[in-house]
Amino acid sequence: MNNSPLLKIEELRTYFYSRTKQAFIRSVDGVDLEVNKGDTLGIVGESGSGKSVSMLSIMGLIAARPGIITGQVWYQQEQARINLLAGLQDHVQVSKNDGRIMSVEKTDLAWQRRLEKNMLGIRGKEIAMIFQNPKSAMNPFFTIGHQIVENITRHTQYKSRKEAKERALYWLERVKIDSPQLRFYNYPYGLSGGMCQRAMIATALSSEAKLLIADEPTTGLDATIQARIADLLEELRAQTGVTIVLISHDMGVIGRLSNKIAVMYGGRVMESGPAQAVIDHADGKSHPYTEALLKSIPREDNMSSQGHLNSIDGEVLDTINVPRGCRFASRCQRINKSIEKMCLNEEPPLATVSDGHKIRCWHFAGV
Amino acid sequence: MNRLKLATFIFIAATVNAVNAEQDRVGGTLGYGEYGRPATIDPITSNDMIALRLTELIFNGLVGINEKQEIVPDLAEKWEVDKEGKNYTFYLRKNAKWHPKGADEPQPFTAEDVVFTFKIMAHPKTITPLKVRYEFIDTVEKIDNYTVKFVLKRPILNALAKFTFKIIPKHGPNNTNYLTREDPFVQRPIGTGPYMLKEVTANQEVVLIANPNYFGAKANIAQFVAKPFADQNIMMQALTFNAIDMIVTVNPRNLPELQGDKRFVLQPYNALSYAFFGYNVRNPMLNDARVRKAFTLAINRDEMLKSFFNGQGTVISGPFAPGSWAYNLDVKPQPFDKAKAAELLKEAGFQAGSDGILEKGGKKLALTLKVPIEKENEAVKRVVLAFKNYLKSVGADVQVSFMEWQAWKESIFAQHDFDIIFASWVFDDSADISSLFHSAEIGAWKNNFGGYTSPEVDGLIVESKLTLDHEKRRTIYRKLHEVLADEAPYTFLWTLTNYSAYHKKVRHVSIHPYKFFPYASSWFISGDESKI
Amino acid sequence: MTQYAQTQTTVSEYSELSILQRTDKRDIAYVVYGIVILLMVVCAYLMAIFGWLPHDPEEMQLELMLAGPGAPGHLLGTDFMGRDTLPRLILVIKAYFVPGLMYIAVAILLGGIFGILSGYYGNKYETVVTYITNIIDSFPRLILMLLVVAAFKPDIYYIMMVLGVTNAPLVSQLIKGKISMLRQKNFVESAIALGIPDARIIFKHILWFNCRSYLIIQATLGMGEAILLESALSYLGFGVQEPTPSWGNMVQQGANYLLQGQLWSSTIPAMAIMFTVLGFYLLGDGLNNMLEGKRQS
């Protein structure tokens, strides 16, 4: 057992080409992340911050045609360390100007083929994924049981129908679905949202994947159910030791489950580190964006005297015209005269503040 | 051309394909193409030409007509007519046998069958187009097994020709009183003829095989197959690719192609019909004979005949077939003469309007020409369009309106809502033309659809009906011809020559103009095509 | 190989591209082709209306029947009456034009009524409308058309009328689908809540803003279908009748000589049909992609 992280993302960029605007939408623009075995990494950020897209890129689930993915994604399999994006650059020619991608020539078909080849044996088997809106993310035409069994027979040693069914029922029980025998034959349509998400988790885990990417697993569910799904994930992590990457815009859920947190904004990681370090914002020890996010959680102590909730003014970053300087500068509360120039003109580096805690802000750059 | 069936006489001699009858060739199959398929194939309920042709092969009448148009014995060996011309006694042949019904033994033909046939035809519940034609017969009586006597209501001219109707067996239909289309007999008839029905296949082909027990000379060709087609072009192709051996009526458009093809024989026969433009004289503009005559003058019938029908036909001047005894050869068809037409129209009071269309009293000479639709008969289209064009050149505006056949019939015969029609009358073996122009025949569903009245014509018709003298009648008819040609209730166009096309391996083909197949038993198929 | 290129280093105030710029070139080509066809149609219509024809369409040259293209004095040859093909091809447009518009009007009106009744007013009328549209849908439309035309009049107005009625269920389904889609988005409900009158919601919001491109597309596809159906009826003898020319009856009359090797007099109108119908199809496709933004993003 070596110490290299289970998943190491280096300089991941995912661009989409917008024909209407004749420009690249820089959804993910240079993301570096590490996920160690057994960790729960929470990725938090507003919609459009690139958190989902970066994870979909890792899984090769970006629609082939206009999507451009560059960078390295190292995945530590049993023995080997493999690059999930290996060989893709052969089919893409990128020309840059001033560090920005200005034009791309891409052989779509070959690119797609190569991607599928890379992903063979990874998707489902090594990395499983669950999505928001479980009702639409589960195939409405197959029974819950079928969808689990399919995953089991494909990726695990339980090949026979009977074994696989037993195993599927085991997993349904694990996710605390009542009367699994019955639900096994149910279609997603007949289940409530929470129940569906449980079934989805069961499906994902049933292949005994090492890494589970949970893309907003609680969004759209009732508050009560949200809490329960979060509890379930926590419980399963503790029991199976699966590594989880949790994507959410809800600081509450992230804070509740993760031991590491990465905060993304405008396609960039703004802050990453142990959960406690990131959340502990009381004395301005974290990134201004993280702080603002935490402060906007509707809570009694986040209310201003006028009965206003704290909010982050301004709009989400425009990912086409990415500013030269800090991406958050336009909305930043902590920006001041002394560093204004830096903030507006040069992008801050991801500076290490303490052990494993990195912040991308000029306030911390010098530290 | 749609055929308005009408009673008239037969005069035309059938042409015989002169072939030296070398050795008898028995056997072979003759497949012939028909456009459409028959509804029923018995002689009583059927009403289409396809069935008529088939019944010619399957059945016999009391008397027949030979190739020289003479009445010859058929099922009756001989006959007697009394002096009044009211009683006809037929002595039947004793060796005629019905085709076997199912697995039964063939039964002999007797006088019972003749009586039966007549009674069934006359029964009010029998639905047959024949009924009107045999109303002149009063009673029929069986004298003995092989003698029958017919009593006529009144003596009529040339009555014997009417006894060509086909005799059906008493044991044929299930119902012995009347015959309806529900009776299985109408689909699987049995007769006495040279051919008997073998089967109607799933593809609606009617297969006939030679009758081994036929009383007359045995048929040469072993099998006749009537193959239905829904597309004349395809039927034509079927002939050229040897899928069928004969087409009964060749579409004029295909004549040039066949004429150049050495493999086929094109045999002409008279169509026994004439085409005409009929005018509705209820329209005040058309009530003037000068206008109608002008129209006749304005169209170039020769050119049309030549361009559209390959010149295969004769332009006529009156309501009879040229060559018949009634046809008045002295009345020449009006030649194409635009100037004269214009003059006549001017005489009738028409002045050219601002747009070149003639006017009279402020009313334009605008007329509707109603034509029934017939699929794949562009000859009709050509004629009416040419007509329109000819009349346009003399300043008459004709709107051509094609109508579905039933709708056309209703608007012509019931509503009289038209100015001009294009149609043709078909002759067959009975009755007279009096209904076409007699004023008593004006009214809904009567034949004088144009509403033409002329005391002179009425008088001539009545006179002709009263006479039994052939010569006298002929004189009257010639006069009638003359009057009608002058009055022009119709513009008489032409009688056409029909062509049958067949593969040259079929020999000794002679064709009856109307019934087509009466002489088919003497046809034969030569195995050796090179000899011709 | 696909190329993507950013034209400017910074896209200030998104220079929103015009609809033409952002539509795929191919779609533009389709639309242009379709529009060229449409323009030709309009030109032909005007030519027919004002009688600017290259040749008298009714003049018969009986000695020159079924001539091929390039025959002296006849650019596209002559038909079975020795009439020049070209002016007749043009004249067809006039015969089709108004009935075609009527067909579209009938289909859209009837379909619109059905669609609105069942989609907007829902429960009350849905059963009845479904029943009626099901009846219409159950007929093979050529048989129905044959019946009506055989029974009444082989007139292009009747043909188009039947076509309009039989196309109504399709339009109705389209509109109903659109309404229920908009309902799902609460868009209709919010409009009602804002006190906007029903008529305005139906006509302006639903039909005008959200269905117009669908209806245009439907109409273009429908025009193609109308031409083809008329030609099918012509073959059966019940299409538009002489002396009114229609592409259907021109092909049919020419086709009688096709098997004898005289290909031209049917092929020319058949090509006219093909290019026009293809034009309608591509126009429909192109418009669909253009207006409904069906490009991959």
Place this chain on the structure above:
Amino acid sequence: MGDAILKVTDLKKHFIQGKGLMSFMQRQTIPAVDGVSFDVNTHETLGLVGESGCGKTTTGKLILKLSQPSSGNIVYDGIDIVPMSNREFRPMRSKIQMIFQDLDAALNPKMRIGQILGETIKIHNKHLDDSAVTARMYELLEMVNLKKNKLSNFPSELSGGEKRRVGIARTLSVNPKFIVADEPTSALDVSIQAQVINLMVDLQKQLGLSYLFITHDLRLMELVSHRVAVMYLGRIVEIGDAKKVAQHPRHPYTEILWSSLHVKQSAAALKVQQHNAKAGAAWDVFDFTEEDKGCRFAPRCPVFAEKGQPQACTQQSPTLQDCASGHKVACHFPL
């Protein structure tokens, strides 16, 4: 706080399932809203909470007359709107408005923002000329903190927060006094959510609005509403001052709702969780075939289980009882 601007009494909406020709073979009544009573005072925000499917959105739509109640009264400003026809109600629509959960609601995807706003302004103020309409539009945009240049955009070109603002602006364009806000922030990011909530609070102050605030987010509810009504399966089980209901819930269901928010769940909540997992969706658990068959929450109720399934809960449907000044609860055994 003033007088009640809206009084809802015994409001019922029963959906009947099973239509078409064979409807007689399968018909089922679903009491989506079953005897709901509450009132909303002027300048007040009444929160309506409950799980999805409990009938809160339906209640909102009934008030807007977007569907016709089966029975009951809705009295707005002294006028009962239930018997009114749609035509009669139309002028009233400028008084009562709704913010829909769906961001795209109210925004015809094919219309520009300017057209969308202009239309409603014109419909309710027919006398206004074009320049006045434009002025009013600018005023509205300012009210909701939107840039003027958005007027020429299509809805699809706006971000979620902007769409919501446009929606609110359109709602405001008719000068309503009472707004039903159906989960106005559920589809938004936390940061944007705060902006929208602040905007709504500001507007209430500026324009003197009253809100019926429907949400399943209890944290938000607690902060924004003055009073809260908790709904369960078509009925209000608890209603009262927001702070009181949040801090001292009297109904077991309310207790569970609130406790699920906290990281450490109460023992009772965990029990329900287990219970609930077995029970499946709420509507399946309760048998509606008999009227008043008892407390609808009973099958999932921890108290019910604890007390050994008392008769009262299964036989008698509890009514809302006042337990402390204006704090009402419908439970046989309130906590």
Place this chain on the structure above:
Amino acid sequence: MMVSRSAKPVVLYLTRELYVTFFLLIGVSLVVFAVLYSAPGDPLAAVFGGQVLSDAQREEMMRNLGISNTWYGQYWSWLVKLFNGDFGTSLRSGQPVLGEVTKLAKNTFYLTFGAMFFSLMIALPIAIYLAKRGTDRLGWVLMMFAYTTSAVPLFWSAYIVIYIYTRFFNTLPIGLATGESMNFTQMMLPVFMLGLGSGIISETVRFLRDEISRVFSEDYVRTARAKGVSVWKHALTEALIIPVSEMIASKIPFVIGGAIIVEQIFNWPGIGRMAWQAAQDRDYPVIMCITLVTALIVRLTSLLQKTLYVIVNPRASQETKTS
């Protein structure tokens, strides 16, 4: 609200639909009858062909044929007979209509469904190619091919094919004409022609292409990809089975319509030709029977499609309860 999934909804649905179908067929027959009755010409046309009859004669004949003079009389007696399982007899041939029609309907059935199958065989690969690869050069050629086949008049292309065929093989590709038993090309050519020319290829391509690309962007397909299992297996139901069956059901009336023409040209003994003949003859028992049979085929196909939909789509069995 929820019903455990069982055969019950399907059975219920089928019962209801059959019940609706019954009324639908009554409606269809009424429409046809109305059209026929209001048309000029009368049933005697079938019996007397070109003959002209007087009013008295025609009344007598009508009485003898047992045909009522009023439309409701005629319709009612037809309906009463129908409920006794009797479709009446053809006025033209006198044969029981049902027997004749079913005998020929079989042929039309082979023709239409064969053609349907054939056009799907062409349209499916094109649609899949277009959906997956977009309109590249080959895709464009394929698309233009699909569109062009639907843009030419069917009868003209049939003539052209026959013309070419006869010149190449020197024989006529028409079974009935050439001999007792049809060979393969003679059987298949009409089917191919109808499949190509009935105009459904372009529409199928258009519809399937959009459907497939839509389904492939669905969330659950993405899930399948994330699971590393066969994507096509997951998308199959919604991307192919449902749209293809929908296409078949909705296009059957078109193909039957096209069959009228193909039957005429290729001399294929089917009900299309019969309908054409009967329409001109006003042979109303035949027309009624043919329209009922075709409407029934259309209806049953759509019923089959809907049943299939209910079976493959678990949501539908719930929806059928409410709609």
